[in-house]
């Protein structure tokens with residue numbers, strides 16, 4: 105392998121908040137995250153309004169000018185939900201690779217159409233669910249897959265923010281015209297925890313969840329969802345994901361996702377404790393805490409630490425717990441660079457550094473820059489389709505219909 109890093113040459117569509125976080129992160133020194141193989145250059149940034157930007161790198165007065173820029177080989181779409189489909193289509197049809205902010209599109213049909221364009225043009229396409237590449241997420245996934253908490257039973261994951269009544273109804277997360285709502289804005293994160301831990305569990309072998317049920321509270325004026333929760337059973341591994349996203353309150357940072365395992369939860373353990381208590385003339389142990397769990401801290405989208413909490417041999421040591429094990433994965437910057445690095449590695453044609461379970465890697469023949477990958481094994485087209493289809497069903501069941509004309513492709 106060459107000692108020079110591969111440089112992804114980015115064009116940025118939209119000059120809003122997340123685009124600037126992405127650019128700042130991509131420009132951080134490689135040493136900040138101990139990376140030497142891939143690097144990033146911001147070639148051009150584009151705004152719909154040419155009066156808004158006047159800074160280097162090259163400032164373009166239209167998105168098309170960014171896409172057409174000869175030095176741009178990958179386009180990052182950091183625009184509003186309502187224009188993700190059209191902005192990504194512009195990039196793909198222009199023959200450029202594309203990293204598209206979450207939620208990928210408004211519905212599964214729009215996403216599948218983008219995938220068909222990317223495949224026809226032989227360019228890379230990925231939804232920017234950055235949490236998939238976060239080191240804390242990957243460490244939690246490994247701990248669960250290694251059986252640290254026994255058999256995984258339940259994932260409880262929430263991402264909520266206190267926007268209702270605090271931000272104007274015209275804000276992107278509350279506005280119907282901008283396809284707002286908790287599900288599309290925040291839902292991708294509880295979803296990614298569930299997919300990473302349960303869907304990708306080696307014993308589940310990528311079997312989709314069945315019998316998904318949901319509840320939705322809608323905004324009385326704008327009609328977007330203010331709060332949605334949904335349950336996803338994974339029957340193959342007898343595990344369940346409980347997901348929620350609201351615009352009514354904040355998720356407490358000390359517990360954004362909780363993953364409960366079978367170790368310490370068996371009924372025989374509970375019975376044993378109950379009998380011991382009776383023998384000692386104590387009240388039966390209704391309060392015995394028999395759990396083995398991982399508690400994730402930080403933000404659901406940006407986890408930083410996790411705690412492993414489990415019983416010490418409960419059959420011998422009554423109600424004694426291991427001291428909590430704290431695993432700290434705090435990092436510099438916002439944390440978008442890991443997905444940028446993963447994308448650059450795909451463009452360069454590299455297999456992931458760690459084992460990705462059950463994913464077939466697709467190689468692209470005859471690319472200019474490198475023998476790259478059509479899609480990222482850690483964030484496949486199929487997994488975005490699955491998430492979008494689930495969101496379609498939840499919106500339908502909750503009666504959330506988009507404003508006419510927003511969806512450019514319908515099922």
Ligand SMILES: NC(=O)C1=CN([C@@H]2O[C@H](COP(=O)(O)OP(=O)(O)OC[C@H]3O[C@@H](n4cnc5c(N)ncnc54)[C@H](OP(=O)(O)O)[C@@H]3O)[C@@H](O)[C@H]2O)C=CC1
Nearest residue numbers: 118119120121122123151152182183184185187205206207
């Ligand atoms: N990965 C993550 O952690 C995060 C992801 N996001 C996602 O990024 C996207 C943008 O969010 P954010 O950066 O907070 O948004 P911003 O409000 O900062 O706007 C982003 C860009 O969207 C364009 N835009 C603004 N208004 C409209 C409109 N009415 N119609 C079409 N386009 C418009 C503008 O582009 P221009 O500069 O050309 O005017 C603007 O700069 C969303 O889809 C969101 O889901 C958001 C936050 C965090």
Ligand SMILES: O=C1OC[C@@H](O)[C@H](O)[C@H]1O
Nearest residue numbers: 206265277289290293405
């Ligand atoms: O992606 C996101 O993550 C964090 C939230 O604050 C934001 O609204 C959302 O778009």
